[in-house]
Amino acid sequence: MKITLNNIEKVFQELLFQEDTDQDKKITKEDKGPKRFVLIDEKTKVEKVITGTYHLSNLLQELALLREQKVNELDLSHVEEAPVERISRKIREDYWDELTRTIDKKGLAQILEDEKTANEVPTLYVSAKDEVGVSYFKDLEKDFKNFKVAVLPKDYSVDYVDTLNTKPGILALALEQKVYSLQGVPFVVPGGRFNEMYGWDSYFIGVGLLIDGQMEKAMAIAENFKYQIIHYGKILNANRSYYLTRTQPPLYSSLLVSVMKDRKVSREWLKKHLETVILEYNTVWMVQGNRLTPTGLNRYKADGVGMPFEVEPGHFDDILAPYATKYNLPIREFEKQYLSRSIVDDELDLYFVHDRSMRESGHDTTNRLINTCANLNSVDINSFLYKYEKDISYLIKNYFEDSFQAEGTTYTSQDWGNKATFRKNKINELCWNEAAGMYFDYDFVNKKQFTFEAATTFFPLWAGLCDENQAKKLVEIALPQFIQSGGITGSTKASIAGVPEDVPQRQWDYPFGWAPHQMLLWEGLINYGYLDKAQEMIYRWLWLITKNAVEYNGTIPEKFNLETSSHKVFAEYGNVGIEFDYISKEGFGWVNASYQYGLQILNDDFKTQLNSLTLPEDLFKV
Template structure:
């Protein structure tokens, strides 16, 4: 029990239960029918109150108050006016713990906490904290001010704080060599002009961060996903940007576009992430969309910035996708393809044990010995080399991992990459036609909007030829090695809705399939159970498969549905996803994780990599990047009446009627 320091002989007893506060006389005090709008203030000793809460309500000792604790007893607070308030609700108790944790972080001995803070409606609280706290906590810079926050994580395997700088970034080289004088442990490595797979393999035991843009003697800021992902990731950054623009953080969204352009100019591609072992690997391309959306939000417009970014994006399109192994001449379409040698070094020890065991058995040696000999090049095996080409390619696709891509990724013209490149072509058409008088020159070549319109039309025709299954009414990946269409039902099959690629007749066939096959109680599934069962070769649960759901899939398909006029379906899927986030945050001390099991509507995901964003004490400080963005984006699309339903935690199956069981 916590007491005010200000005694008062006249006290009103207020009971805080499930969504209401009731005075002893029985009078209801409510806000939005469920929550009290009250300025009742508690003057609380921070450390003592936190210890009381943990001792009484954190029964599993994880420094959080969650649904799993569920102690059946009241907690008494006395306000500064002397009113006694009784709290019996996990959500309110966890909110109180969080507010105390914030005060503790600020080195406060006491804290003035209002009843309104404790009872803050969940959708409002989640959105507010994303906007005012999470984005800032996820922001990084690669400079003197910010470098330690990245360098001190567990991905730096030795005591050296190693930074790799491009050979042609004279500003960066000068900056970091100067910084090295003040940071003795900082090791500055200037990359060679020609970054080969052999070179990247040679520095696997010397991991480091890759430099990003230095401007005005400061690192250009960017947002990281969170948790162990403490660097700038490729497609994560675009989805984070959607949320940042909604939250009026154009500075950060623009900064990430600038860092993307820096990567293309100096590393040749947008990197999987800015770590040394990602130098041969890119990510799903979203730069053209990012440029358009940031420029649309700019006031005033910076046309020189647009011109530079557009030129860089066209360079990426030509060099990374159309004039490389990522282009397949046999079909005229694209694939993901990550070069590199050996075992991906970022994977956890033992990750490939089951794969390597088969090869070790052939050589009649222990798997650990085989792995070392294979890494050293003593044992050579072209089949295993090909497996790791597929594996690195799978990681480049962003979908690491899925049975859809397992040991086959480099042989597929995937629907997602081709839909994304179609969007590039349409974006280039729009930007050149709208802002550059229909003529734009890059590297001596002049492009018109008509050129890009024709490129997009050609891609649409080829995708319909190779990827559209008229009988199934859906797009599927195409295996150009086997010269056959696949049948794996994945959320990526519906990316053409977001890209605006499919006809309205195709959309009429696709949308019912999406709503029947991939809709679960908590949102859109990454893939169907039937596809997993058909193609899995072990019982390992791949994280980008059933029963899991991911923020980027939700966000892309919401917009695709809305663009094609399916507002009702979009609204339902938005509500289901936001309800899952909200319910888990209410039940689990504000948890906002990387992904969800959308069948069981829980963050307790039992897949190969666990779930980032669930490990914290007292209060989550950052959530997870694209999950935060999906919440802000979803709220921006959802009518107010549904936001009220979220605050009331109304079950989506009740709101929208009975659904197909997944």
């Protein structure tokens, strides 16, 4: 049913005045209005009464859209839409497009206005290896008044990257030839304040895109992965100059396997990407002394020295304070001199080796990895690389008649199967703890397990490297220690019990919950036949997303506090995806993806329960 509202602006302002009592440009459960608003159809003069926080916030969102579109016909079906259907529809029809960027003539303006562009003249860095890109972007300099293109050397050093910290910028991504011009290969940003392509976010986003039928965008993620490996030597933490020394969790092969489920994708497309996956595996992960350790397992190990550039002043005050005292300097002055390398302190430098490596892991930050990351054969990185080895074996066997050439070497499926078997045995030897029923990171420097209880203990379920006994213990012993009403926390409460109170609360630890942990857990449970438990865990997370969207004007944030079942997070960096006026237009990338992925698996009875916001406690034992 549609109704005509001749003066949209008047209705919009009346609704805000009446219902947005805290004046935050949203209608939420915290507003104290009457929660009842009357609409009058200008054509029929029939009244329509809208009641309750959820429907009033939907009305606000729909009116905001009508204002933008300059139309006056309101579709009441969107105002009265059931929560699950509305959230999923908005993700499918709107959010992916809102999060899509390109680095080209059309897309540069938005990217150059980014709040994190610190240069007086916004700078785009292009690899000298990309001759077409250098020529294209140099030509664009004249089209933008305040824009500079800088060319990265073909073989740049860590020391060279350090020199860019005083003139940071965005890194170019892939271009493709269209009918009339070169255009940027699109990428999907996480959300909120981000205008760059993030490594492991992009895989989970790709899963959501594939579910929602956006194959071209999912394939574009793979194209930009390939471009980064060829031109920057790795899949970057993100495409900014200060991330050139840092990669992210490897999920490229998983994306390829997902894409290839569509039989229309060519074998030639896969061939180019499989070559690049193998190149990345050999040159990024399997170089002894860097990310490969003497145990035969891997670690995260970023390059660079000192504080990571992207962190705002004050973030490391608890770490820097003793050193400021040591050098008899005010903390801001010490920070300034340490950043400029006027002061060099080996002990502090070592701390930041671990910190940079932790940021490479994607888990920035967690007490699991602080001041220890580069010493750990972590469960997460080795699960990801086991999956690489299994995926490459699968792709060679199923698409290339069991023989594939890359970098002058001919590989068979069995070659990669052997690598996977070796890694699986080593992980189980060094990381599995039978008594605890968990996988722990292995400290190869001190030759012992680091028994911090983290959600990464479930990654072997996802990778498929556990035996049935290990899977049973993970589900029956480990999992209950992580479960809250809305899903699993990043760590157990017990794991952070000994952390001093004056230390900052870490966003990847208890009580916070993140989409990638949930999604990998769900797939792992399904892998081992724990289908009922998978349904439960999916329901818990989707209930949390739905509840917050219903109560808070459609908010879909980066992460949640699972102790309070809320998007209100006050640890470290706060939360992303919660700052908007009137209408959330983009959600948050991997949370959007988790919603679509979960709905694809969740049974119809649970979907009905979701729409009524039935509490998980009423359906499952916590």
